Amino acid sequence: MDIDYSAYLPEPTPLRQSAIVEFTCGSQHFQLACTAADVRAEPWETGETIDWLHFKGLQILNRLPNESESASVTTYMVPARYVTRFDDGPLFRVGLGKKTVDIGVFPPDYETPAGSIGVDALRHRVAERLTVERN
Numbered sequence: 703m704d705i706d707y708s709a710y711l712p713e714p715t716p717l718r719q720s721a722i723v724e725f726t727c728g729s730q731h732f733q734l735a736c737t738a739a740d741v742r743a744e745p746w747e748t749g750e751t752i753d754w755l756h757f758k759g760l761q762i763l764n765r766l767p768n769e770s771e772s773a774s775v776t777t778y779m780v781p782a783r784y785v786t787r788f789d790d791g792p793l794f795r796v797g798l799g800k801k802t803v804d805i806g807v808f809p810p811d812y813e814t815p816a817g818s819i820g821v822d823a824l825r826h827r828v829a830e831r832l833t834v835e836r837n
Contacts, residue, residue: 741824
């Protein structure tokens with residue numbers, strides 16, 4: 703069963719301030735600046751329900767973009783148990799919001815990494831950073 707999350711999921715909820723999200727998927731570690739996020743329970747191809755971090759983000763390679771730079775974000779689904787960090791990032795301004803066409807999905811095929819903050823803590827950290835009108 704192949705699931706097209708972009709066909710039915712709403713856009714992730716905008717954050718009032720960006721967050722730095724880090725997660726480990728297998729042997730790879732990722733760091734992204736996140737502008738919108740939700741933790742949601744959705745099915746996986748096996749039929750199992752997975753807790754996901756559904757978010758819009760920009761991968762940080764050497765540095766965060768500054769205020770004068772334009773940057774595009776991508777929408778992702780990452781198993782919430784992979785997340786090792788979700789903390790305040792820099793202020794940002796959304797110039798042009800676009801509907802997600804495709805969602806990058808990291809499969810829930812790997813072990814929970816050492817340092818996972820846990821699903822409950824992630825849910826709490828995301829809720830703390832949602833825009834006031836969405837809380």
